Amino acid sequence: MSEYAIVAEGLTKTFGTFTATDHITFEVRKGEIFGFLGANGAGKTTAMRMLCGLSRPSEGRATVAGFDVEREAEQVKRNIGYMSQKFSLYDDLTVEENLRLFGGIYGMTSADIKHKANHLLSNLGLTDLRKAMVGRLPLGWKQKLAFSLSIFHNPKIVFLDEPTGGVDPVTRRQFWELIYEAADRGITVFVTTHYMDEAEYCDRVSIMVDGKIEALDTPSQLKKNFSVGTMYEVFYALARKAKRGAG
Amino acid sequence: MILKYLLEKEFKQMLRNWILPAVFLLLPIAMMNLVPRVATQEVRGLKFCSVDNDRSTTSGKLMEKVAASDFFDLIAICTNYEEALRHIESGDADAILEIEPDFEHRLISEGKARVQISSNAVNGVKGGLGSSYLTQIINDFSKQLRNEHGILNTHNVNIDPEVRQRYLYNVNLDYKIFMVPALIAMMLVLIVGFLPALNIVGEKEKGTIEQINVTPIGRFDFILSKLIPYWCVGIFILSYSMLLAHLIWGFTPAGKLWVIYLFTTVFLLVISSLGLIVSNYSSTIRQAALVMFFFLVIFILMSGLLTPIMSMPQWAQMLTQFNPLRHFIEAIRALYLRGSNLTDLLPQLTYLGSFATTTWLWAIISYKKNT
Incomplete structure (x- = not known):
């Protein structure tokens, strides 16, 4: 097995004449927290959907956990967790029932699910709300639950698409603690965000502009390259060249 | 094994939305x-005028x-036809109903007499049925008269053969019996057609399909x-409706129950799969609902549920072969009313x-996990 969790080579997705993701090439190392940055419409979500086997590449190839995302999409799916931009757990099921459903889908046994769910809920401080409908939870709780669910089956890699969008600073902080815990367990984290303070928490970040990766390095190296003091300035220097995000 | 967890989810979601169980029970x-x-389509209480020129x-x-029959009410006794x-x-x-002068006299002396029936055929069904009911009553009357008075038609030995209609399977021509199986089919097609059509696309709109x-x-x-819950709903509606038909109207199917269930199961598979296909191709609930509406209205109108297939033009009759509802209604009517068996x-x-x-x-094929 290679040392990489994700390898993308010239990965491209076109919708008609529009090239959402334009020949991107990068590697993500195992156990890394990889920040995938870019302005709105830069093609981050499209790229992530291809890596998760939700969208077929128009060109190029990628392997995730050693499996080809196009030919072995179902194998890829066995090895990853995914938290989408839009909250996508079942509002009309309780916290416990959502855990049971997704645990079951990944082939966990009832006893195993119960055991892990108890552990997870007490960790999150959600034990009292286990019988609450997910739709009734506040956004911060929903996001934490969605994240915990995406790593419930112990995937090799987890993809997080703007996991902290619209969440308060305290909750964001707690959220990143959860991400670090997951990384400590050996899970590779692939995360998109618009918060530059969060970019600083990543081991390495890439910045996409108009479908292409314009920079890829550790946050400190990027700041050095652009001779600026913050990730915000790095991002601003690159993203303002964008033609797409203007609207 | 995964199926167990998925079914648990589907049933919980279906029963938690209190509107759905309420519809299953009340519809x-x-x-x-x-x-x-x-x-x-029964015609009762037809109003008629009499013109009795014989008295x-x-x-x-x-x-x-x-006037004594259920079908007619005498509203006026007129002196002439114009009135x-x-x-x-x-x-x-x-x-x-006009009776000729010398009606009684001719009846006794010649053994036959004439009456005239005129009916308003603006409403074709009413007109046709009305005059045929009247004819029947008059036939009855003349037969009764012959028996009572021994009036024999001595002049004409070849008495016209009497036409007697006997309706098979639905002896009293009771329209309700005819309606019950068709109504069951209609409920199945509406509920088990629409709900799956809204299901997958509903998950698309909410975004939960991504997580799946x-x-x-x-x-x-x-x-x-996605199919099994709707089979269960369909089978429930079938059983419940048959029970209601028995309790309210006292009807029980003439055919074997298991054959009815067999046909229903296969039909439910057709109609719920169709709903899922529509759902798979749609991106909004509104789209799916409209497309399904299109199919279901055509299915119902071309099924023989409301108008007999035999009276459709030839090309339309050919088209109905592609309508699953047509075959199901044919089968369930035959099973319910005629007591047909599987081989028929x-x-x-x-x-x-x-x-x-x-x-x-x-x-299955149209459900795409990646695009």
């Missing part, structure tokens, strides 16, 4: 109670006999988990079976 009650009472005991008896016609024109009356598509769940399992209905079963296989496979 059959409403349909079984209300529709057979109102959607009837004899016999003609009086005939009038009485007509009676005015009642028709003003809409007060539907038919005129990113798991290694099989397409076969996923589609099955093999053609229908073959049709439905091949529809079911096609739509089911199509539903």
